[in-house]
Amino acid sequence: MISKRIIIAAVALGACALAQTGLAPKKYLTLPLGTVRPSGWLLDQLNVQINGLAGHEHEFYRYVSQTDWTGGTSAYSSLEEAGSYWFNAMVPNAILVNHTVINQKTQAFLDYVLDHQDSTGWLGPEVGTTKPRYLWGRYPFFFGAIQMVENNPALTDRVVNALHKFVPLANTMLKNNGEGVDDWAATRWEDFVMALQWLYDFHPNGKEDLLIDTMKRLKWTGVPWEKVFSAQYFPKTAVEHTPNPFNLPLTWHGVNMAEGLKALPATYRFTHNQSDLDAASLGWDMLFQYHGRPSGIYAADEYLAGLEAVRGTELCLVVETMFSGSYLYQVIGDPKFADRVERITYNALPATLTGDMWTRQYLQQQNQIAAKNMNPNPFPNDGAYSNVFGLEPNYPCCTVNHPQGWPKFVSNAFLTTPDQKSLVHLYLGPFSTTATLASGNKVTVNVATLYPFGDTLTTTITATSAFTYFVRIPSWVVGGTIAINGTAARAVSPSNGLQAVQVTAGTTKFVLDLPAQITTESRPHGSIAVHRGPLHYAYDIARSQKVLARNAQESRAVDLEFDATAPWQYAIDPATLKFSNKAPASGRLPSPIFDAGQPPFTITATACRINWSTGGDTFAAPPPANTTCTGAQTTITLWPFGATKLRIGELPAFKST
Template identity: 30%
Template sequence: MGDTATSRRAFLRASAMGTLASFVPLAATAAAAASGGKAAPAAPAFPPAPLAPQPLQLLPAGAITPTGWLRRQLQIQADGLGGHVDETWPDLGPESGWLGGKGESWERGPYFLDGLLPLAWQLDSAPLKAKAQRFIDWTLANPWPNGMFGPRSNDDWWPRMVMLKVLAQYQELTGDARVVPFMTAYFHYQLTALPERPLRDWGRMRWQDEVAVLVWLYTRTQDPKLIELAHLLKKQGYDWQGMFANFSFKEKVDVKALEAKMRNGGGDVFMVDDGLQVHGVNNAQALKASPVWSLISRSADDRAAIHHQLDMLDTYHGLPNGMFSADEHLAGRSPSQGVELCTVVEAMYSLEMALAITGDAALGDRIERIAYNALPGTFTDDMWAHQYDQQPNQVEVSLHRRPWTTNGPEANIFGLDPHFGCCTANFHQGWPKLTASLWMATSDRGLAATVYAPCNVSTVVRDVPVAIEQATDYPFRGDIVITVKPAQAVAFPLRVRIPAWCRHPVLKVNGTAVAVKAEAGFHTIERTWKPGDRIALSFPAEVVTEKGYNNAVTFVRGPLVFSLPIGESWVKWRPRGLTNDWQIYPTSAWNYGVAPEAKAEEHPIGDRPFAGASPAVTLSIKGQPVAWKAEEGAADPVPEKVVATGEPAVTLKLVPYAGAKLRITAFPALSGTPVA
């Protein structure tokens, strides 16, 4: 996913039922699914023994629908490339191999569906459901005789891993009775085929994505062959936990040395371990590897290993937007380095899964940091164009050479498929899967508010249908109102995540204040819930400064990271069907050192929630011009010691990170207070 190497393109061109245990499908048919029917609300299914118990579980797909600003954001995606990319991009057009055509037949069709499918149902959009259904129906109707599925032009395991994720969501959304036997037949075939045709390259690095689906299916069928297959995938897959236990990639990848090693040993940087193990998207997907495997191994060490993994990435490659640098390989801590959009959405999905498996509230904080900054920060406000790489310190978006490790000159522009088209297909999962992770079930048969955004929930708790309305303008505001509406009074624990950044949270139940006790980051409310019971949360957010690379200063308020917007001159580079490719050149100064004090001011939240033209929150800080330059369209690494130019200090207005497409997010710190 995401390289420009000609060998990879050559690879793409070259690549171009068993017995079931007891399984009762939901009361929906394939015909109902095809017509847009919905499955009834269902209780979540926790993994049974011998799988390890997990404290939280994602609700069935479709149980959570967006409201408020989040629904507007999802509609923006649907009105932009998210709902129309197949109409303007041949790789997802009618000749797609995943529609039976002779076009692109590898990962792009499954990637597209992995976000289109939940988006269509969350918005209850008949046109989007119909688009997704075409791919689903072709896939389910055309299995190979041996149990394999997908386009006949390649037999790579990797794209099937993505389509399996799609099919699991689809079964939960519709109850289509075709899915479980179809998946079972494939897994039984794969179990017999892997010894002679083992995992390679991308599939070998991403085995954990398939194991997650195996766990999903085992939970429904208790087929022992699925556990056997999981062990085989783990054996053939890359040892991510071992790599991070002895993490040696502590500097920006020296791509010339890496390429030289490849030439001497054969192969290339994108197809052998030396390149794949430092590949950004692989590392994002690997964040789920240890938690997912802990369900099989039952090892507490496996379950906890994600924290060390994140610590290594933060320590040596961490960026202010919650991500780690990878452009396209690990690139150090300078905020002028980039991170790929695929890496962003895959990190979110891995963390969402890990939050369910570990129950660790800190992962919810991380998800919000990424989702409310890095995710919208790499799109135009209308979501008709995106970047391949974004930078926290992004002073120009152009075709100039940048300090990337392995990416090319198109990687930073906004467009249809800049640099490489994997992100064009894969970005769709970001917002819909975040929506699907806002609430989770708890192992003691309750519910948990895990990530905050406006939504409605429809589920079953202790055999009672329960609806929840969550009204909030979070992350732009700190107040959240949760209204619980069970079909009848029912007792169950309800947990609310207390963000680690909030020093003085306030909690009221039906107007009565409750002392907050955030055990492991969650406060638990035990009561018999009656229709209309109301929880009011308030998370007052202070402006804090965080120190980063070369002691650079970043301003943060709650989940939001703030940036100095640089004046933007948009230049259309070329038309791309329904959209365009764009370069952006700066029209204002950006090289400021800053003092640490900041004042926040709230504003109305616009129709486009993250748009820089109507920021919902701004910060005022003092800055002074300093000696700090750009070269070839990229800001030099933040200077550790700055020399002021002697010009007067000015008041700088910062906006949420995503609102500034040209921006400075990490500033050199001035000693003392600037003289006005």
């Protein structure tokens, strides 16, 4: 075992030796919440979410239902997990779709928490009780409060003063042998560091030294992520039979690792050490090399789960990795982070929710032939109910945490350069934004596109002054072109993933065509995964549906069992893959787009039935490495992974005749 005390001491000594002070700048800056808006199908997706479980759970779900805030008995006011998660997720969701009721609820939540801050500065339900005070549950609340300030500057003084009242208390607790640091706070300290850095950047109030000292103490009393994400200690297989060298198993917990991806870029800002950024980049690469999925995400059915296609990925892990990837790009500027966040968003996120977003899984599988109470259970650390689509299969955390995924993807889709002279369009999709850049340059951008269900993006920019606009060109684009103000299209020429566009005062319009080729990815047991552009494609298994449970207060909140009603045991010939685009004549995508038969993009393949066994009757065995057709060749259709709920995403290969 590695001694935690030795590691903490070493980190502390290194920090004390620093010559530089203050916070290092980020490569790119975010815009205030509400500045970037979704449009087209993406706006519809947020509306589907807020009309589903996310937008109604406060009415009935026991962890966040509003019953009696004024008396302090409501679980809604809890900052231990559920309330914080809900608040952090629903603040941006409600603002981006202008949802009056939810905006009122989040404002009431903020008011309740701040009104009950005690004289010591503590925020949370432990006020006036003898319950132990643990720090972590407050961190998602801080993120939500910061987002509210961004959108409504009138809240600034109240929120900033409350945070500055909390920081000295937290600093004292950390000095007192890490008081308030439980196992969760020890792994998720980076979230508090990011909140402190927001205060330092925008509202330091003369407390710069205290803020940085608190950042350092959080790191010293927490998991050393530079060690966890090192080649020496990083686990390269599923970890259920591997001793954890850090004497804290939660370091290999999937959601903790997703959040921990932010730790080293956050650390870099106060250490100024390039080694922190190098370790963050390496950790990101190893996570997906040894545990990654073609859907963009990685596997952890509670703990890191290797490469087998039936092992699970938690929904909380999906949305936290999206958020961490956005932050990594903002600090480091490597386009690999943006490419993967886009893949995760357009594949893994929708795949683990029903199209109407009234039910969600705890764990999704790359090869998922049933969603039911599993016997036998392929998940060594999670319950047999984990892949059911329901209100709270296995654990409730994802019910309240998952709604942050889509709105935070939207709010991080546009950035500015540090000098605020340029605007950067990072995530591709239908958006609009209005921002005032340096020297009072007011800029409005409208992006019309069906992307990722279309290859063309038409961007119209109005600006009071000339400036350089940047748009990301994903790594999978082949033969991309740009045509500016009606001129002939020319090849894109991105630098570090960004295409520069010289915008003049007035109106500039350009059209990007970003085609991609069908590619295959090698997976375990000789199987392959199919991709085109940001989308991963899978065989969508026809299914039956059975209601297992229905919430007594909300009839739309159900637990659903899905079973396959058609064969799924196919091998495909990768040489026969053909892409089809059935774009709607109306130019509007169906709603909800991530559901069976809805996307306009498909890929067909020559296939044949093979012998492929199951584990019990609930999950597929590993894809057979040596395939022999048991029937005639046929043609099957592969659909975007996010629209499938039962699927085979890693298929055996064969050569057709």
